Amino acid sequence: MTAHDPSSHSLQLTSSGQLKHFLTLDGLERALLTDILDTADSFIEVGERTIKKVPLLRGKTVVNLFFESSTRTRSTFELAAKRLSADVLNLDISTSATSKGESLSDTLLNLEAMASDMFVVRHSQSGAPHFIAESVTPGVAIINAGDGRHAHPTQAMLDMLTIRQHKGGFEGLKVAIVGDILHSRVARSQIRALNALGAEEVRVIAPGTLLPRDVESLGCTVEYDMIRGMRDLDVVIMLRLQKERMEGALLPSEREFYRLYGLSQDKLALARPDCLVMHPGPINRGVEIESAVADGPQSVILNQVTNGIAVRMAVMSMAMSGQVSERTQAVGEQG
Amino acid sequence: MTALLNMDQLLDQLEAGLRELMARRGIESPALVGIRTGGVWIADALKKRLGLDEPFGELDISFYRDDFSRIGLNPRVKPSHLPFETEGRDIVLVDDVIMSGRTIRAAMNEIFDYGRPASIILATLIDLGNRELPIQPDVVAQTLTLKETQRVKLRGPDPLRIEMRETE
Numbered sequence: 073m074t075a076h077d078p079s080s081h082s083l084q085l086t087s088s089g090q091l092k093h094f095l096t097l098d099g100l101e102r103a104l105l106t107d108i109l110d111t112a113d114s115f116i117e118v119g120e121r122t123i124k125k126v127p128l129l130r131g132k133t134v135v136n137l138f139f140e141s142s143t144r145t146r147s148t149f150e151l152a153a154k155r156l157s158a159d160v161l162n163l164d165i166s167t168s169a170t171s172k173g174e175s176l177s178d179t180l181l182n183l184e185a186m187a188s189d190m191f192v193v194r195h196s197q198s199g200a201p202h203f204i205a206e207s208v209t210p211g212v213a214i215i216n217a218g219d220g221r222h223a224h225p226t227q228a229m230l231d232m233l234t235i236r237q238h239k240g241g242f243e244g245l246k247v248a249i250v251g252d253i254l255h256s257r258v259a260r261s262q263i264r265a266l267n268a269l270g271a272e273e274v275r276v277i278a279p280g281t282l283l284p285r286d287v288e289s290l291g292c293t294v295e296y297d298m299i300r301g302m303r304d305l306d307v308v309i310m311l312r313l314q315k316e317r318m319e320g321a322l323l324p325s326e327r328e329f330y331r332l333y334g335l336s337q338d339k340l341a342l343a344r345p346d347c348l349v350m351h352p353g354p355i356n357r358g359v360e361i362e363s364a365v366a367d368g369p370q371s372v373i374l375n376q377v378t379n380g381i382a383v384r385m386a387v388m389s390m391a392m393s394g395q396v397s398e399r400t401q402a403v404g405e406q407g
Numbered sequence: 408m409t410a411l412l413n414m415d416q417l418l419d420q421l422e423a424g425l426r427e428l429m430a431r432r433g434i435e436s437p438a439l440v441g442i443r444t445g446g447v448w449i450a451d452a453l454k455k456r457l458g459l460d461e462p463f464g465e466l467d468i469s470f471y472r473d474d475f476s477r478i479g480l481n482p483r484v485k486p487s488h489l490p491f492e493t494e495g496r497d498i499v500l501v502d503d504v505i506m507s508g509r510t511i512r513a514a515m516n517e518i519f520d521y522g523r524p525a526s527i528i529l530a531t532l533i534d535l536g537n538r539e540l541p542i543q544p545d546v547v548a549q550t551l552t553l554k555e556t557q558r559v560k561l562r563g564p565d566p567l568r569i570e571m572r573e574t575e
Contacts, residue, residue: 114485117487118470123520
Protein backbone atom coordinates (compact mmCIF):
# COMPACT_ATOMS: atom_id res chain seq x y z
CA MET A 73 0.00 0.00 0.00
CA THR A 74 1.61 3.27 -1.05
CA ALA A 75 0.94 6.72 0.34
CA HIS A 76 -0.61 7.90 -2.92
CA ASP A 77 -2.73 4.95 -3.82
CA PRO A 78 -4.86 6.16 -6.74
CA SER A 79 -7.69 3.80 -5.82
CA SER A 80 -8.31 5.80 -2.61
CA HIS A 81 -10.02 8.33 -4.80
CA SER A 82 -12.83 6.12 -6.02
CA LEU A 83 -12.90 4.28 -2.71
CA GLN A 84 -13.78 7.32 -0.63
CA LEU A 85 -16.16 9.09 -3.02
CA THR A 86 -19.61 8.16 -4.32
CA SER A 87 -20.26 8.13 -8.05
CA SER A 88 -21.57 11.69 -7.74
CA GLY A 89 -18.43 12.86 -5.92
CA GLN A 90 -19.75 12.93 -2.34
CA LEU A 91 -17.60 11.76 0.54
CA LYS A 92 -18.52 8.26 1.77
CA HIS A 93 -15.28 7.38 3.60
CA PHE A 94 -12.60 9.82 4.72
CA LEU A 95 -9.24 8.10 4.26
CA THR A 96 -6.86 10.63 2.76
CA LEU A 97 -6.80 14.10 1.26
CA ASP A 98 -5.13 12.70 -1.86
CA GLY A 99 -7.39 13.25 -4.83
CA LEU A 100 -9.90 15.47 -3.00
CA GLU A 101 -10.50 18.74 -4.76
CA ARG A 102 -10.69 22.24 -3.39
CA ALA A 103 -14.48 22.39 -3.66
CA LEU A 104 -14.95 19.33 -1.46
CA LEU A 105 -12.40 20.54 1.11
CA THR A 106 -14.20 23.88 1.18
CA ASP A 107 -17.52 22.08 1.73
CA ILE A 108 -15.97 20.31 4.73
CA LEU A 109 -14.77 23.63 6.16
CA ASP A 110 -18.15 25.31 5.54
CA THR A 111 -20.04 22.45 7.18
CA ALA A 112 -17.61 22.56 10.12
CA ASP A 113 -18.38 26.28 10.51
CA SER A 114 -22.04 25.40 11.03
CA PHE A 115 -21.08 22.85 13.68
CA ILE A 116 -18.96 25.42 15.55
CA GLU A 117 -22.18 27.31 16.19
CA VAL A 118 -23.76 24.13 17.61
CA GLY A 119 -20.88 23.91 20.11
CA GLU A 120 -21.83 27.33 21.48
CA ARG A 121 -25.45 26.42 22.33
CA THR A 122 -26.98 25.49 25.66
CA ILE A 123 -27.63 22.01 24.27
CA LYS A 124 -24.59 21.16 22.14
CA LYS A 125 -26.25 18.39 20.22
CA VAL A 126 -28.03 17.86 16.91
CA PRO A 127 -30.01 14.74 15.95
CA LEU A 128 -28.26 13.99 12.64
CA LEU A 129 -26.75 10.60 13.54
CA ARG A 130 -29.42 9.59 16.04
CA GLY A 131 -29.68 5.81 16.10
CA LYS A 132 -26.31 5.33 14.37
CA THR A 133 -23.47 3.48 16.05
CA VAL A 134 -19.95 4.85 15.75
CA VAL A 135 -17.04 2.64 16.78
CA ASN A 136 -13.74 4.29 17.68
CA LEU A 137 -11.24 1.61 16.68
CA PHE A 138 -7.90 2.68 18.06
CA PHE A 139 -5.07 0.25 17.39
CA GLU A 140 -2.67 2.91 18.60
CA SER A 141 -3.30 4.99 21.69
CA SER A 142 -4.37 8.60 21.51
CA THR A 143 -6.12 10.82 23.99
CA ARG A 144 -6.98 14.01 22.15
CA THR A 145 -7.95 12.55 18.80
CA ARG A 146 -10.07 9.81 20.34
CA SER A 147 -11.82 12.08 22.78
CA THR A 148 -12.64 14.71 20.14
CA PHE A 149 -13.98 12.00 17.81
CA GLU A 150 -16.04 10.66 20.70
CA LEU A 151 -17.41 14.08 21.55
CA ALA A 152 -18.08 14.81 17.86
CA ALA A 153 -20.09 11.58 17.48
CA LYS A 154 -22.01 12.26 20.70
CA ARG A 155 -22.86 15.80 19.60
CA LEU A 156 -24.31 14.24 16.45
CA SER A 157 -26.43 12.03 18.76
CA ALA A 158 -24.72 8.79 17.70
CA ASP A 159 -24.05 5.93 20.10
CA VAL A 160 -20.33 5.54 20.59
CA LEU A 161 -18.25 2.50 21.34
CA ASN A 162 -14.59 3.03 22.21
CA LEU A 163 -12.36 0.08 21.50
CA ASP A 164 -8.74 0.19 22.47
CA ILE A 165 -7.64 -2.74 20.36
CA SER A 166 -3.99 -2.56 21.35
CA THR A 167 -5.01 -3.95 24.72
CA SER A 168 -7.90 -6.08 23.50
CA ALA A 169 -8.81 -8.83 21.06
CA THR A 170 -5.75 -8.78 18.83
CA SER A 171 -3.61 -9.52 21.86
CA LYS A 172 -5.71 -12.68 22.21
CA GLY A 173 -4.83 -13.67 18.65
CA GLU A 174 -7.96 -12.49 16.79
CA SER A 175 -7.23 -11.22 13.26
CA LEU A 176 -8.23 -7.74 12.13
CA SER A 177 -10.81 -9.22 9.75
CA ASP A 178 -12.43 -11.24 12.51
CA THR A 179 -12.51 -8.23 14.83
CA LEU A 180 -14.27 -6.27 12.11
CA LEU A 181 -16.80 -9.00 11.37
CA ASN A 182 -17.72 -9.03 15.04
CA LEU A 183 -18.15 -5.29 15.13
CA GLU A 184 -20.26 -5.32 11.97
CA ALA A 185 -22.45 -7.95 13.61
CA MET A 186 -23.21 -5.30 16.24
CA ALA A 187 -24.76 -3.21 13.42
CA SER A 188 -22.12 -0.49 13.46
CA ASP A 189 -22.52 2.34 10.98
CA MET A 190 -19.08 3.93 11.15
CA PHE A 191 -15.55 2.97 12.14
CA VAL A 192 -13.10 5.66 13.16
CA VAL A 193 -9.73 3.98 12.71
CA ARG A 194 -6.31 4.83 14.10
CA HIS A 195 -3.55 2.38 13.20
CA SER A 196 0.25 2.33 13.25
CA GLN A 197 0.27 0.69 9.79
CA SER A 198 -0.06 3.02 6.81
CA GLY A 199 -3.05 1.97 4.72
CA ALA A 200 -4.98 0.12 7.45
CA PRO A 201 -8.14 2.30 7.16
CA HIS A 202 -7.97 1.90 3.38
CA PHE A 203 -7.81 -1.89 3.80
CA ILE A 204 -10.81 -1.81 6.12
CA ALA A 205 -12.79 0.42 3.73
CA GLU A 206 -12.20 -2.09 0.94
CA SER A 207 -13.48 -5.04 2.93
CA VAL A 208 -16.21 -3.52 5.08
CA THR A 209 -19.94 -4.16 4.52
CA PRO A 210 -21.55 -1.61 2.17
CA GLY A 211 -23.18 1.22 4.09
CA VAL A 212 -20.49 1.41 6.77
CA ALA A 213 -18.32 4.55 6.65
CA ILE A 214 -14.62 4.50 7.53
CA ILE A 215 -12.87 7.59 8.90
CA ASN A 216 -9.09 7.69 9.09
CA ALA A 217 -7.95 8.98 12.49
CA GLY A 218 -4.28 8.61 11.59
CA ASP A 219 -2.48 5.70 9.91
CA GLY A 220 1.26 5.13 10.27
CA ARG A 221 3.23 7.78 8.46
CA HIS A 222 0.59 8.09 5.76
CA ALA A 223 -2.21 10.49 6.62
CA HIS A 224 -4.14 12.24 9.36
CA PRO A 225 -6.76 14.01 7.28
CA THR A 226 -9.06 15.28 10.06
CA GLN A 227 -6.10 16.89 11.83
CA ALA A 228 -5.08 18.64 8.62
CA MET A 229 -8.64 19.86 8.03
CA LEU A 230 -9.01 21.25 11.55
CA ASP A 231 -5.74 23.10 10.95
CA MET A 232 -7.16 24.48 7.69
CA LEU A 233 -10.31 25.59 9.51
CA THR A 234 -8.17 27.38 12.11
CA ILE A 235 -6.12 29.12 9.42
CA ARG A 236 -9.23 30.16 7.50
CA GLN A 237 -10.86 31.58 10.65
CA HIS A 238 -7.85 33.78 11.37
CA LYS A 239 -6.67 34.64 7.86
CA GLY A 240 -9.96 34.63 5.96
CA GLY A 241 -8.63 32.31 3.27
CA PHE A 242 -5.51 30.75 1.80
CA GLU A 243 -4.68 33.04 -1.10
CA GLY A 244 -1.17 34.46 -0.81
CA LEU A 245 -0.38 32.64 2.44
CA LYS A 246 3.10 31.39 3.27
CA VAL A 247 2.93 28.50 5.68
CA ALA A 248 5.81 26.60 7.24
CA ILE A 249 5.76 23.21 8.89
CA VAL A 250 8.67 22.75 11.27
CA GLY A 251 10.23 19.69 12.83
CA ASP A 252 9.93 15.98 12.42
CA ILE A 253 8.46 15.78 8.92
CA LEU A 254 9.84 12.27 8.38
CA HIS A 255 7.63 10.56 10.94
CA SER A 256 4.66 12.89 10.52
CA ARG A 257 1.40 11.81 8.90
CA VAL A 258 0.06 15.20 9.99
CA ALA A 259 2.64 17.05 7.85
CA ARG A 260 1.79 14.97 4.78
CA SER A 261 -1.91 15.73 5.08
CA GLN A 262 -1.27 19.41 5.82
CA ILE A 263 0.95 19.85 2.74
CA ARG A 264 -1.74 18.28 0.59
CA ALA A 265 -4.53 20.36 2.08
CA LEU A 266 -2.62 23.65 1.81
CA ASN A 267 -1.79 22.97 -1.83
CA ALA A 268 -5.36 21.97 -2.67
CA LEU A 269 -6.75 25.08 -0.98
CA GLY A 270 -4.39 27.39 -2.83
CA ALA A 271 -1.76 28.55 -0.30
CA GLU A 272 1.04 30.47 -2.00
CA GLU A 273 3.91 28.55 -0.43
CA VAL A 274 4.22 25.51 1.80
CA ARG A 275 7.67 25.38 3.35
CA VAL A 276 9.08 22.57 5.44
CA ILE A 277 11.83 23.44 7.89
CA ALA A 278 13.79 20.53 9.33
CA PRO A 279 17.20 18.89 9.53
CA GLY A 280 17.92 16.54 6.63
CA THR A 281 17.68 13.52 8.92
CA LEU A 282 14.02 14.35 9.70
CA LEU A 283 12.90 14.83 6.10
CA PRO A 284 11.57 12.05 3.90
CA ARG A 285 13.42 11.44 0.67
CA ASP A 286 11.95 13.43 -2.22
CA VAL A 287 10.02 15.66 0.13
CA GLU A 288 9.60 18.38 -2.53
CA SER A 289 7.46 15.99 -4.56
CA LEU A 290 4.77 16.37 -1.86
CA GLY A 291 4.39 19.99 -2.98
CA CYS A 292 6.63 22.07 -0.72
CA THR A 293 9.88 23.97 -0.56
CA VAL A 294 12.64 22.93 1.86
CA GLU A 295 14.62 25.05 4.27
CA TYR A 296 17.25 23.56 6.59
CA ASP A 297 17.95 26.82 8.42
CA MET A 298 15.04 27.98 10.58
CA ILE A 299 16.38 31.54 10.88
CA ARG A 300 16.06 31.90 7.11
CA GLY A 301 12.91 29.82 6.98
CA MET A 302 10.90 32.07 9.31
CA ARG A 303 10.99 35.02 6.88
CA ASP A 304 7.63 36.32 5.58
CA LEU A 305 5.63 33.56 7.27
CA ASP A 306 1.88 33.96 7.83
CA VAL A 307 1.53 30.66 9.67
CA VAL A 308 4.05 28.43 11.42
CA ILE A 309 3.00 24.92 12.31
CA MET A 310 5.23 23.17 14.82
CA LEU A 311 5.27 19.38 14.90
CA ARG A 312 5.82 17.31 17.97
CA LEU A 313 9.19 15.63 18.19
CA GLN A 314 8.06 11.99 17.97
CA LYS A 315 10.39 10.63 20.59
CA GLU A 316 8.69 7.25 20.67
CA ARG A 317 9.23 6.85 16.94
CA MET A 318 12.86 7.85 16.89
CA GLU A 319 14.98 4.93 15.88
CA GLY A 320 18.72 5.36 15.91
CA ALA A 321 20.48 8.65 16.29
CA LEU A 322 18.64 11.06 13.98
CA LEU A 323 19.35 13.95 16.33
CA PRO A 324 22.39 14.93 18.36
CA SER A 325 20.27 15.86 21.41
CA GLU A 326 16.95 17.40 22.38
CA ARG A 327 18.73 20.54 23.53
CA GLU A 328 20.53 20.88 20.22
CA PHE A 329 17.23 20.37 18.39
CA TYR A 330 15.56 23.10 20.42
CA ARG A 331 18.44 25.51 19.75
CA LEU A 332 18.18 24.96 15.98
CA TYR A 333 14.49 24.15 15.37
CA GLY A 334 12.60 25.09 18.54
CA LEU A 335 10.12 27.97 18.16
CA SER A 336 11.39 30.63 20.54
CA GLN A 337 10.14 34.21 20.81
CA ASP A 338 13.31 35.36 19.03
CA LYS A 339 12.67 33.14 16.02
CA LEU A 340 8.96 33.99 15.91
CA ALA A 341 9.90 37.68 15.72
CA LEU A 342 11.46 36.95 12.30
CA ALA A 343 8.07 36.03 10.80
CA ARG A 344 5.28 38.46 9.90
CA PRO A 345 3.96 40.21 13.03
CA ASP A 346 0.56 38.53 12.67
CA CYS A 347 2.03 35.07 12.05
CA LEU A 348 -0.14 32.35 13.62
CA VAL A 349 1.50 29.70 15.80
CA MET A 350 -0.03 26.24 15.50
CA HIS A 351 0.75 22.82 16.91
CA PRO A 352 -1.28 19.60 16.59
CA GLY A 353 -0.41 18.66 20.19
CA PRO A 354 0.55 17.25 22.50
CA ILE A 355 3.21 19.91 22.87
CA ASN A 356 6.65 19.31 24.36
CA ARG A 357 7.42 22.64 26.02
CA GLY A 358 11.08 23.48 25.71
CA VAL A 359 11.64 20.73 23.12
CA GLU A 360 9.99 22.15 20.00
CA ILE A 361 8.27 25.25 21.35
CA GLU A 362 8.96 27.82 24.07
CA SER A 363 6.23 28.04 26.71
CA ALA A 364 5.84 31.79 26.22
CA VAL A 365 5.16 31.18 22.52
CA ALA A 366 2.74 28.30 23.09
CA ASP A 367 0.77 30.47 25.52
CA GLY A 368 1.37 33.74 23.65
CA PRO A 369 -1.02 36.00 21.72
CA GLN A 370 -0.13 34.51 18.32
CA SER A 371 -0.83 30.95 19.46
CA VAL A 372 -4.08 29.34 18.27
CA ILE A 373 -3.25 25.90 19.64
CA LEU A 374 -6.38 25.69 21.79
CA ASN A 375 -8.59 26.95 18.92
CA GLN A 376 -7.29 23.95 17.01
CA VAL A 377 -8.70 21.61 19.65
CA THR A 378 -12.16 23.27 19.57
CA ASN A 379 -12.14 23.20 15.78
CA GLY A 380 -11.20 19.53 15.88
CA ILE A 381 -14.64 18.65 17.24
CA ALA A 382 -16.45 20.68 14.55
CA VAL A 383 -14.37 19.28 11.69
CA ARG A 384 -14.93 15.73 12.90
CA MET A 385 -18.68 16.34 13.15
CA ALA A 386 -18.59 17.63 9.57
CA VAL A 387 -16.63 14.71 8.17
CA MET A 388 -18.70 12.11 10.04
CA SER A 389 -22.03 13.54 8.92
CA MET A 390 -20.85 14.02 5.34
CA ALA A 391 -19.50 10.46 5.08
CA MET A 392 -22.69 9.04 6.59
CA SER A 393 -24.66 11.17 4.17
CA GLY A 394 -22.63 9.78 1.25
CA GLN A 395 -23.34 6.24 2.41
CA VAL A 396 -27.04 7.09 2.60
CA SER A 397 -27.22 8.52 -0.91
CA GLU A 398 -25.27 5.62 -2.35
CA ARG A 399 -27.65 3.17 -0.74
CA THR A 400 -30.68 5.16 -1.94
CA GLN A 401 -29.24 5.10 -5.43
CA ALA A 402 -28.65 1.35 -5.30
CA VAL A 403 -32.25 0.81 -4.20
CA GLY A 404 -33.42 3.10 -7.03
CA GLU A 405 -31.49 1.10 -9.61
CA GLN A 406 -33.15 -2.07 -8.43
CA GLY A 407 -36.44 -0.37 -9.25
CA MET B 408 -44.11 32.25 -14.19
CA THR B 409 -46.56 34.72 -12.82
CA ALA B 410 -46.64 36.95 -9.79
CA LEU B 411 -50.29 36.59 -8.81
CA LEU B 412 -49.99 37.81 -5.29
CA ASN B 413 -49.20 41.31 -4.18
CA MET B 414 -46.33 41.15 -1.69
CA ASP B 415 -47.20 44.39 0.12
CA GLN B 416 -50.75 43.24 0.68
CA LEU B 417 -49.55 39.87 1.95
CA LEU B 418 -47.13 41.50 4.38
CA ASP B 419 -49.88 43.94 5.50
CA GLN B 420 -52.08 40.98 6.35
CA LEU B 421 -49.31 39.13 8.14
CA GLU B 422 -48.39 42.23 10.15
CA ALA B 423 -52.02 42.95 11.07
CA GLY B 424 -52.66 39.35 12.14
CA LEU B 425 -49.50 39.30 14.20
CA ARG B 426 -50.23 42.64 15.90
CA GLU B 427 -53.72 41.48 16.79
CA LEU B 428 -52.52 38.17 18.25
CA MET B 429 -49.66 39.75 20.18
CA ALA B 430 -52.01 42.35 21.66
CA ARG B 431 -54.42 39.60 22.70
CA ARG B 432 -51.59 37.66 24.38
CA GLY B 433 -49.94 40.73 25.88
CA ILE B 434 -46.65 40.25 24.03
CA GLU B 435 -44.78 43.53 23.56
CA SER B 436 -41.27 42.57 22.52
CA PRO B 437 -41.22 39.27 20.70
CA ALA B 438 -38.01 37.66 19.43
CA LEU B 439 -38.28 37.08 15.68
CA VAL B 440 -36.79 33.93 14.18
CA GLY B 441 -36.78 33.33 10.41
CA ILE B 442 -36.22 29.96 8.76
CA ARG B 443 -33.72 30.06 5.88
CA THR B 444 -34.00 31.32 3.31
CA GLY B 445 -37.49 32.66 2.63
CA GLY B 446 -38.46 32.92 6.28
CA VAL B 447 -35.44 35.12 6.96
CA TRP B 448 -36.57 37.59 4.30
CA ILE B 449 -40.07 37.72 5.76
CA ALA B 450 -38.67 38.11 9.30
CA ASP B 451 -36.59 41.03 8.08
CA ALA B 452 -39.68 42.70 6.61
CA LEU B 453 -41.69 42.06 9.79
CA LYS B 454 -38.96 43.47 12.01
CA LYS B 455 -39.16 46.78 10.15
CA ARG B 456 -42.94 46.81 10.10
CA LEU B 457 -43.26 46.01 13.82
CA GLY B 458 -40.55 48.55 14.66
CA LEU B 459 -38.45 46.07 16.60
CA ASP B 460 -34.89 47.10 17.51
CA GLU B 461 -33.60 43.67 18.40
CA PRO B 462 -31.91 41.76 15.57
CA PHE B 463 -33.86 38.70 14.40
CA GLY B 464 -32.60 35.12 14.54
CA GLU B 465 -31.85 32.89 11.56
CA LEU B 466 -32.37 29.13 11.62
CA ASP B 467 -30.89 26.61 9.22
CA ILE B 468 -32.77 23.44 10.04
CA SER B 469 -30.50 21.12 7.99
CA PHE B 470 -29.17 19.35 11.10
CA TYR B 471 -32.73 18.68 12.33
CA ARG B 472 -34.42 17.37 9.21
CA ASP B 473 -36.22 14.05 9.52
CA ASP B 474 -35.09 12.73 6.13
CA PHE B 475 -31.32 12.45 6.73
CA SER B 476 -31.46 8.66 6.49
CA ARG B 477 -33.20 8.98 3.11
CA ILE B 478 -31.49 11.91 1.42
CA GLY B 479 -28.47 12.77 3.56
CA LEU B 480 -27.12 16.15 4.57
CA ASN B 481 -27.86 19.41 2.78
CA PRO B 482 -24.46 20.38 1.35
CA ARG B 483 -25.34 24.08 1.54
CA VAL B 484 -25.89 24.15 5.30
CA LYS B 485 -25.07 27.46 7.00
CA PRO B 486 -24.75 28.20 10.71
CA SER B 487 -27.92 29.06 12.60
CA HIS B 488 -27.67 32.31 14.49
CA LEU B 489 -29.90 33.38 17.36
CA PRO B 490 -28.49 36.67 18.68
CA PHE B 491 -30.57 36.53 21.92
CA GLU B 492 -31.35 34.15 24.76
CA THR B 493 -34.41 32.05 23.88
CA GLU B 494 -34.95 31.02 27.49
CA GLY B 495 -38.23 32.53 28.67
CA ARG B 496 -38.79 34.59 25.51
CA ASP B 497 -41.92 34.92 23.40
CA ILE B 498 -40.80 33.84 19.96
CA VAL B 499 -42.37 34.55 16.60
CA LEU B 500 -41.24 31.83 14.22
CA VAL B 501 -41.50 32.98 10.61
CA ASP B 502 -41.49 31.02 7.37
CA ASP B 503 -42.55 31.85 3.84
CA VAL B 504 -44.57 28.73 3.06
CA ILE B 505 -46.02 25.94 5.19
CA MET B 506 -47.06 22.61 3.75
CA SER B 507 -46.21 19.28 5.43
CA GLY B 508 -45.26 20.95 8.73
CA ARG B 509 -41.98 19.01 8.92
CA THR B 510 -39.81 22.11 8.63
CA ILE B 511 -41.63 23.70 11.55
CA ARG B 512 -41.19 20.57 13.67
CA ALA B 513 -37.44 20.66 12.97
CA ALA B 514 -37.27 24.40 13.68
CA MET B 515 -39.05 24.05 17.03
CA ASN B 516 -36.71 21.24 18.06
CA GLU B 517 -33.75 23.41 17.18
CA ILE B 518 -35.09 26.43 19.09
CA PHE B 519 -35.47 24.31 22.23
CA ASP B 520 -31.78 23.36 22.02
CA TYR B 521 -30.97 27.02 22.65
CA GLY B 522 -33.23 27.20 25.70
CA ARG B 523 -36.90 26.90 26.70
CA PRO B 524 -38.97 29.74 25.25
CA ALA B 525 -42.05 31.05 27.06
CA SER B 526 -44.10 30.69 23.87
CA ILE B 527 -43.81 30.29 20.11
CA ILE B 528 -46.15 31.92 17.59
CA LEU B 529 -45.98 30.58 14.03
CA ALA B 530 -46.43 33.13 11.24
CA THR B 531 -46.31 32.06 7.61
CA LEU B 532 -46.95 34.06 4.50
CA ILE B 533 -48.63 31.26 2.58
CA ASP B 534 -50.37 28.08 3.68
CA LEU B 535 -50.54 25.39 1.00
CA GLY B 536 -52.39 22.83 3.12
CA ASN B 537 -51.40 19.19 2.65
CA ARG B 538 -50.25 18.89 6.27
CA GLU B 539 -48.55 15.66 7.39
CA LEU B 540 -48.11 16.68 11.02
CA PRO B 541 -50.51 18.28 13.55
CA ILE B 542 -48.90 21.72 13.24
CA GLN B 543 -50.91 24.84 12.33
CA PRO B 544 -49.73 28.43 11.85
CA ASP B 545 -51.21 31.07 14.19
CA VAL B 546 -51.06 33.78 11.53
CA VAL B 547 -51.30 33.28 7.76
CA ALA B 548 -51.48 35.94 5.06
CA GLN B 549 -52.86 33.74 2.28
CA THR B 550 -54.14 30.20 1.95
CA LEU B 551 -53.69 28.61 -1.45
CA THR B 552 -54.82 25.35 -2.97
CA LEU B 553 -52.50 24.31 -5.75
CA LYS B 554 -53.06 21.83 -8.51
CA GLU B 555 -50.65 18.93 -8.47
CA THR B 556 -48.64 20.49 -11.28
CA GLN B 557 -48.29 23.90 -9.62
CA ARG B 558 -45.41 25.11 -7.42
CA VAL B 559 -44.88 28.39 -5.55
CA LYS B 560 -41.59 29.88 -4.51
CA LEU B 561 -40.60 33.06 -2.75
CA ARG B 562 -37.92 35.02 -4.60
CA GLY B 563 -35.90 37.76 -2.97
CA PRO B 564 -34.63 39.44 -1.03
CA ASP B 565 -35.02 42.56 -3.16
CA PRO B 566 -37.66 42.74 -4.34
CA LEU B 567 -39.61 40.03 -2.56
CA ARG B 568 -42.07 38.30 -4.85
CA ILE B 569 -44.00 35.06 -5.08
CA GLU B 570 -43.52 33.01 -8.20
CA MET B 571 -45.98 30.42 -9.34
CA ARG B 572 -45.09 27.97 -12.04
CA GLU B 573 -46.37 24.88 -13.74
CA THR B 574 -44.33 21.67 -13.72
CA GLU B 575 -44.45 18.92 -16.32
